[in-house]
Amino acid sequence: MDTSYSGIELKESADAALMIPSVLEQLITIHASDAIYMMKADHKDQFIYLYVNNAALRSMNLRREDVLGKSILQVMGEETGRKIHNYYLKAKASKKNLRYRDRISDESGTSTFETSITPIFSGEMNENYMVAVARDVTREQIERDRLQTLEQRYRSIIEENLDAILTLSRDGIMESANEAAKQIFECDLSSLPGKPVLSLFHEEELNKVKQALNRSMEGTPTEVSFLEAKTFLEKPVILQAKFVPIKLEGSVQGVYLIARDTTAEIETDEKINYLHFHDRLTGLPNRQALKSRIAEMTANQKNESHAILCLDLDNFKALNEALGYTTGDELLVKVAKRLEGYSGLSDNLFRLTADEFIMTMERTSKEEIEKMASGVIRLFAEPFVIRGQEYFISASIGISLFPQDGMDDDSLVNHAGHALQMAKRKGRSLYQFYNVEMNKSSSRKMMMENHLRRAIEFDELSLVYQPQVNLKNGEINSVEALLRWNNRKFGHVSPGEFIPVAEESGQILPIGLWVIDQACQQLFKWTSQGIRHTRIAINISPKQFAQENFDEMIMESLKKYDVDPDLLEIEITESAMSNMTETLSMLKKLKNIGVKISVDDFGTGYSSLNYLRQFPIDILKIDQSFVKELRSEKKDAAITKTIIHLAHSLGLEVVAEGVEEPFQVRFLQNAQCQKGQGYFFSKPLPSCEMEKKLLSIG
DSSP: OOOOOSSSSOOSSOOOHHHHHHHHHHIIIIIIISSSEEEEEEETTOEEEEEEEEHHHHHHOGGGTTTTBBHHHHHOOOOHHHHHHHHHHHHHHHHHHHEEEEEEEEEEEEEEEEEEEEEEEEEETEEEEEEEEEOOHHEEEEEEHHHHHHHHHHHHHHHHHEEEEEEOOOOOOEEEEHHHHHHTSOOOOSSSSTBGGGBBBBBGGGHHHHHHHHHHHTTTTEEEEEEEEEEETOEEEEEEEEEEEETTTTEEEEEEEEEEHHHHHHHHHHHHHHHHHTTTTTOBOHHHHHHHHHHHTTTTTTOOOOEEEEEEEHHHHHHHHHHOHHHHHHHHHHHHHHHHTTTTTTTTTEEEEEEEEEEESSOOOOHHHHHHHHHHHHHHHSEEETEEEOOOOOEEEEEEETTTTOOSSSHHHHHHHHHHHHHHHHEEESHHHHHHHHGGGHHHHHHHHHHHHTTTTTTTTTEEEEEEEETTOOOOEEEEEEEEETTTTTTTHHHHHHHHHHHHHTTTHHHHHHHHHHHHHHHHHHHHHHOOOOEEEEEEHHHHHTTTTTHHHHHHHHTTTOGGGGEEEEEEGGGGGSSHHHHHHHHHHHHHHHHEEEEETTTTSOOOOHHHHHSSSOOOEOOOOHTTTTTTTTHHHHHHHHHHHHHHHEEEEEEEEOOOOOHHHHHHHOOOHEESSSTTTEEEEEEEHHHHHHHHHH
């Protein structure tokens, strides 16, 4: 590079005016930080360098002799030179100043230059000249790019947000809104600006909104739940709203209203919570509602007499098996309707189990109870008509009294159940009051409890496995382990009979530990056989789950057989979740281990969105009672879809139990349910048969 201009040299002259051009030339050449070029356009519209200052030479990394007298294309090369050449052509043609920005990349990085081209036309000589001044604005451009990126991110947060975001003035006037606001408020976005935000809310909510606005105007973000608003089509909508102050240099200039539509969520919560207190089939209040009713009846009323009447249909099990479950369910619905219509029972009738109903009587006498029981039994004298066919069935009733037969719902209901069994043994279609001698009739139960204590020792327990099938591709990567008991005295005992005995006696704890150990041992065997990605789900009772060291038991079995925790699934019931704090603590411990967690029989117990939001759950299992009636019961279909949608919105996997028909499979597939389990796919299989099935699929 030419470095001959190292300082300003003033030539002696009597006329100072003659010195000025020389001084200016040296200042521009040596000290100007902007790159300055003077070009001349030849007859071929090639632009020739006549002058460049030192800053220009430095920017091009060339010497003066490499530039002067040469064209732009010769100096800058074809690609870069052609782009610059076109700018000069444009300035020449327009005869106006032209300003542009350009980015130049080399080994040292990318720089941004802002260039101003001034065309000069010499009329006398008919020649065209160009003066260009280029300034390095890299830092300015970086800052401009940064601000533009921040603005784009900000706009993206606003415009792409699923929540409605409205910008409000200090007076509460809507100034702008995003696309989500259009969806939530069912309006054209142009209709919002200029209107007061209070116009969106019902009159009874205005005080809440005003208070939230005032607090945010004072600089405090404020959140308000369950705000009832209205759309432009006058449709009610429930909002979760946040009022966030807009601060500029510490001063509040306005407010962002961020609103989420929680209408569907609240409706879903209400639907699921309805299941908490009502029976799915008959619509009657259920066991949970009964517990609340008895608690209200007995609270501080030890001097009052109340009655619990337990009604059970005689020989219903045989009738159900002979006619089919659909007809059996229709019969139960008609029984419930007939009972509801009887005087005094409309608000005091509950469905306890399949064919067992509970009636309550408050502040009553023995004479009134006997009159009620006799009247109810006479209701069954008339046949029940189902699809033109008459069915006769009788009922028996067991009665317990407060306070002499019990002080709480468990005691009163259990003792009414004992009285019911005595009534059946006496000839059915009778009612019977409870007495303490009835406890002797539980000898079978006691004997079964004794045998159950040695079931593990005598190798009477076993596990069978029912596959959970992927409804999209038919693959099986998870199975449920089901407990079976073949006793030397009672033979094959139904889980529905021995599990309650195990729960009540405390035997469920050692049996549950045995199940965990067997499942982990089975996983080890399958992994050794090449079945490496199949998960086993095991049912855990509330008593097991309540053990303080339950997580340590799981960890010990996993380590014992060197099993991947991800292959073990813990199924807990909704009743195990009654204590929010303890449940959350144990679930977190289990998640830290790495096992999967599912909620079994979802929708039949205490279903609350609250625990679904807070607990680290992976899977929801839809109870088979819903799946069973998908074809005939619109409510069941709607509830099933709601549960699947709810699970998906929370990122949970869904397994439908009790799948037995092609229609159910198609329905669940259309509803985007991930997995199905039931006899349509396979009955529960012994481990050896399950191995063959898994190996054949693999």
